[in-house]
Amino acid sequence: MDIARPELKKRKRRRQYIIGAIIVAALASASVGLYALGPAVASVDRSSVLIDTVKRGELLREVRGPGTLVPKEIRWIAAETAARIEHIVVRPGATVQADTVILELSNPEVESQLLAAKAAVTAAQADLAAKRTDLKSKLLDEQSALALARSSYEIARMQAEAEKVIADKGVIAAVQYKKSLVMLEQLKGRVSIEEQRVVEFGQNITAQIAAEQARLDQLVGACNLRQRQADSLHLRAGIAGVLQQVPVEEGQQVVAGTNLARVARPNELRAQLRIAETQAKDIVLGQPVKVDTRNGVVEGKVVRVDPAVQNGTVQVDVDLTGALPAGARPDLSVDGTIEIDRLPDVLFVGRPAFGQPDSEVRMFRLDAATGIAARVPVRLGKSSVNLIEILQGLRVGDQVILSDTSAYDQHDRIRLK
Incomplete structure (x- = not known):
C-alpha cells in the first residue's frame, strides 16, 4: 500500500514558487533593460x-x-529702306572688316530719289549763286547812289562857303546865299538817308543769303540721306569681327528696320x-x-x-x-x-x-x-x-x-x- 508523504508535496510546491519568482524577476530585469535601451x-x-x-x-x-x-560688342545691321536681297556675299563664320560687303540689296525707288535729290541740290546751288550776284549788283547801285549824294553834298558845301564870302561883301544878295544853305541841308539829309539805305540793304542781303543757304543745307541733308540709303544697299559689316548670323535668303523682300546680319568681336568676350x-x-x-x-x-x-x-x-x-x-x-x-x-x-x-x-x-x-x-x-x-x-x-x-x-x-x- 502507498504511504502518504505530505512533506514531498510541500517541497515540490516550494520549488515551483521559487522558479516562478526567478522567472518574474528575470522578466522584470529584462523589461527594465529594454526600457533603458530605448527604441x-x-x-x-x-x-x-x-x-x-x-x-x-x-x-x-x-x-x-x-x-x-x-x-x-555685338552689332546688328538693319535695313535702312525696304529692299530685295539680291546676293549674299559673305556667309556666317567668316572674318570681316568694317568695310566688308555682306549683302547686295536693290531698290529702284531709292536710286530714283537719290537722282532727284542731287538735281535739287544743284538747282539750289545755282539759285544761291544767282541770288548772290543779283544782291551784289543791287548793293553796288545803292553804293553808287550814296557816292552821288555825297559828291552833290560836297559841291553844295563848297558853293555855300564861297557865296558866304561874297555875300558878306554885298556882291550877291543874301537871299541867294540862304538858298544855298537850304540846298546844303537837303543834300546832307539825302546823304544820311542813302547811308542808312546801304546799311539796311547789306543786312537784307545777309538775311536773304542765309535763307537760301538754309534751303540749300536742307536739300544737301536730304541728298546725304538718299546717298546713305543708296550706299546701304551694299550692306557692310561696320566693325571688324566675325559674321555670326545672316537671317535672310536671296530673293527675300525686307522692310526698313529688318535685322539682316549680326557681327561680333570674338576676342572681346564677357x-x-x-x-x-x-x-x-x-x-x-x-x-x-x-x-x-x-x-x-x-x-x-x-x-x-x-x-x-x-x-x-x-x-x-x-x-x-x-x-x-x-x-x-x-x-x-x-x-x-x-x-x-x-x-x-x-x-x-x-x-x-x-x-x-x-x-x-x-x-x-x-x-x-x-x-x-x-x-x-x-x-x-x-x-x-x-x-x-x-x-x-x-x-x-x-x-x-x-x-x-x-x-x-x-x-x-x-x-x-
Whole structure:
C-alpha cells in the first residue's frame, strides 16, 4: 500500500514558487533593460552617407552659377529702306572688316530719289549763286547812289562857303546865299538817308543769303540721306569681327528696320552668369570672379547685376581680366564662382543637404567610439558654395553627417556600420 508523504508535496510546491519568482524577476530585469535601451537604433551603411569634420579658420564665402561667354560688342545691321536681297556675299563664320560687303540689296525707288535729290541740290546751288550776284549788283547801285549824294553834298558845301564870302561883301544878295544853305541841308539829309539805305540793304542781303543757304543745307541733308540709303544697299559689316548670323535668303523682300546680319568681336568676350536669386543678394560690383571654361580658369570681376529676376535667377555680367584659353568662343558654356566675403576665425563645416543660411537644424553628430550618430540642434550662419558657418551646437573636431537624412526623421540615433 502507498504511504502518504505530505512533506514531498510541500517541497515540490516550494520549488515551483521559487522558479516562478526567478522567472518574474528575470522578466522584470529584462523589461527594465529594454526600457533603458530605448527604441531600436537604425543601421546605416557608412559608405552611403557623407561625413565631414567641423573646423575653425577663415571661411571664404562664394556663390556659383552657370553661364555662357558672349561678345562684349555685338552689332546688328538693319535695313535702312525696304529692299530685295539680291546676293549674299559673305556667309556666317567668316572674318570681316568694317568695310566688308555682306549683302547686295536693290531698290529702284531709292536710286530714283537719290537722282532727284542731287538735281535739287544743284538747282539750289545755282539759285544761291544767282541770288548772290543779283544782291551784289543791287548793293553796288545803292553804293553808287550814296557816292552821288555825297559828291552833290560836297559841291553844295563848297558853293555855300564861297557865296558866304561874297555875300558878306554885298556882291550877291543874301537871299541867294540862304538858298544855298537850304540846298546844303537837303543834300546832307539825302546823304544820311542813302547811308542808312546801304546799311539796311547789306543786312537784307545777309538775311536773304542765309535763307537760301538754309534751303540749300536742307536739300544737301536730304541728298546725304538718299546717298546713305543708296550706299546701304551694299550692306557692310561696320566693325571688324566675325559674321555670326545672316537671317535672310536671296530673293527675300525686307522692310526698313529688318535685322539682316549680326557681327561680333570674338576676342572681346564677357561671361553672363545665372545666379540663384537667394544667393545674389550679397553680389556687388567689382567682386572677383573665377570663370571655368572647361579648358582653363579665367579671372574676372563683376561689372553688372541685373535688377530683375528671371526664372528664379539673376543675371550677373563679368568682365574677363585674364587671358582667354584656346577654344574660348561666343556661346561657350562656363561656370562662374564669385567671391563674396572672407570670414576670419569662424567654425565651419561642409554645407549639409538640408541646411539653409541663418537657420537652425538638427544634424547627426557621430560618436567615433560607438559608431552611433545622435541628433543635435545646430545653428547655422553665413554660407558659401560648399561650406557653411556654425554659430552654435558643434565644436572643433565634431563629425557630422551632411547627406540627406530625411529617411530617418523618426529616429534620433542611427548606427553606422
